[in-house]
Amino acid sequence: MSDQTKEFLYKYLNNASPTGFEVTGQQIWLDYLKPYIDEQIIDVYGTAVGVVNPGQPYKVVIEAHSDEISWFVNYISEDGYIHVRRNGGSDAAIAPSMRVNLHTAKGMVPGVFGWPAIHVRDLSKDQVPKVHDLFIDVGATKKDEVLEMGIHVGTVVTFADGLTEMNNRYYVGRALDNRIGGYMIAEVARMLKENNVQLPYTLYVVNAVQEEIGLRGAEMIVRRLRPDLAICTDVTHDTQSPMYNKKEQGDLKCGSGPVICYGPAVQNNVRDMLIRVAEEKEIPIQRQAVSRSTGTDTDSFAYATEGVASALISLPLKYMHTTVETVHKDDVQNVIKLMYEVLLQLKGDEDYRYIK
Numbered sequence: 293m294s295d296q297t298k299e300f301l302y303k304y305l306n307n308a309s310p311t312g313f314e315v316t317g318q319q320i321w322l323d324y325l326k327p328y329i330d331e332q333i334i335d336v337y338g339t340a341v342g343v344v345n346p347g348q349p350y351k352v353v354i355e356a357h358s359d360e361i362s363w364f365v366n367y368i369s370e371d372g373y374i375h376v377r378r379n380g381g382s383d384a385a386i387a388p389s390m391r392v393n394l395h396t397a398k399g400m401v402p403g404v405f406g407w408p409a410i411h412v413r414d415l416s417k418d419q420v421p422k423v424h425d426l427f428i429d430v431g432a433t434k435k436d437e438v439l440e441m442g443i444h445v446g447t448v449v450t451f452a453d454g455l456t457e458m459n460n461r462y463y464v465g466r467a468l469d470n471r472i473g474g475y476m477i478a479e480v481a482r483m484l485k486e487n488n489v490q491l492p493y494t495l496y497v498v499n500a501v502q503e504e505i506g507l508r509g510a511e512m513i514v515r516r517l518r519p520d521l522a523i524c525t526d527v528t529h530d531t532q533s534p535m536y537n538k539k540e541q542g543d544l545k546c547g548s549g550p551v552i553c554y555g556p557a558v559q560n561n562v563r564d565m566l567i568r569v570a571e572e573k574e575i576p577i578q579r580q581a582v583s584r585s586t587g588t589d590t591d592s593f594a595y596a597t598e599g600v601a602s603a604l605i606s607l608p609l610k611y612m613h614t615t616v617e618t619v620h621k622d623d624v625q626n627v628i629k630l631m632y633e634v635l636l637q638l639k640g641d642e643d644y645r646y647i648k
Contacts, residue, residue, distance in 0.1 A: 341499070470525075
């Protein structure tokens with residue numbers, strides 16, 4: 293990994309991009325991507341698209357999402373404590389004792405999720421917190437002090453933890469779901485440019501917003517781009533650590549390769565093409581089955597107005613929606629490699645219909 297690539301990875305992953313407030317992260321992403329694309333598209337809600345070889349009749353998307361789970365200020369008490377509600381699938385169980393940043397017009401305000409000491413809690417009762425139990429302390433003693441800091445109802449709050457590495461094998465941090473995906477698709481675009489690849493189709497490198505609250509960014513951009521093919525990437529659960537049930541969640545492992553998804557939203561011919569390319573290029577893969585939707589932006593592309601041939605390449609991840617989300621470096625590189633090799637073998641006239 294070059295110094296420039298590593299700098300981008302850390303800058304992009306450490307930047308806060310809560311759902312609905314992704315703009316700074318999208319700018320970092322676009323600044324890195326700019327030398328490797330021909331044009332860019334940015335929609336009104338902030339989904340960013342790098343365009344390679346524009347104007348071709350056949351259009352291909354590679355896609356990730358840029359937003360992270362967070363909190364909204366919902367109520368400020370007279371004695372200066374701040375109560376919250378979710379923005380996306382934020383987990384109340386992990387919040388107590390976490391450091392947070394409150395994003396205000398006056399700048400960043402640090403705070404902490406407080407929690408009563410073990411000495412004063414009734415340990416005979418299940419005291420896993422609910423969202424309405426949570427409170428943030430910003431060092432204020434009254435509501436007016438909180439307001440003077442620029443904090444108000446609607447202020448967005450993110451966890452403060454940044455990207456680290458563990459045992460020289462793993463990346464660990466918050467918001468790898470799914471800004472690590474944004475990093476991976478940017479690397480695919482870089483490799484295409486640096487290897488002087490001339491694609492016979494238009495490629496859209498899509499970093500969508502608002503996935504965490506219902507795949508909304510992808511839903512908007514697919515109607516605008518109207519691609520012929522979409523290859524999406526997101527994270528999925530590593531199921532090896534305690535408390536997972538493999539009979540329910542499947543048998544997936546960090547370090548064993550990208551995960552290819554089976555399910556109704558995944559177009560079977562596209563999925564089989566991904567597997568064929570992986571086998572030809574000796575890229576290790578794993579398989580996952582879903583009952584209905586994938587729960588990723590793949591669904592928005594697949595179920596667009598006229599339907600888009602879509603498939604999902606997932607990155608196995610431990611401890612989703614925590615501040616210690618963990619992925620294996622080898623898996624990251626193999627997702628990048630698989631997407632790159634898939635793009636190289638496309639001719640730009642593929643017809644994936646089941647019946648012709």
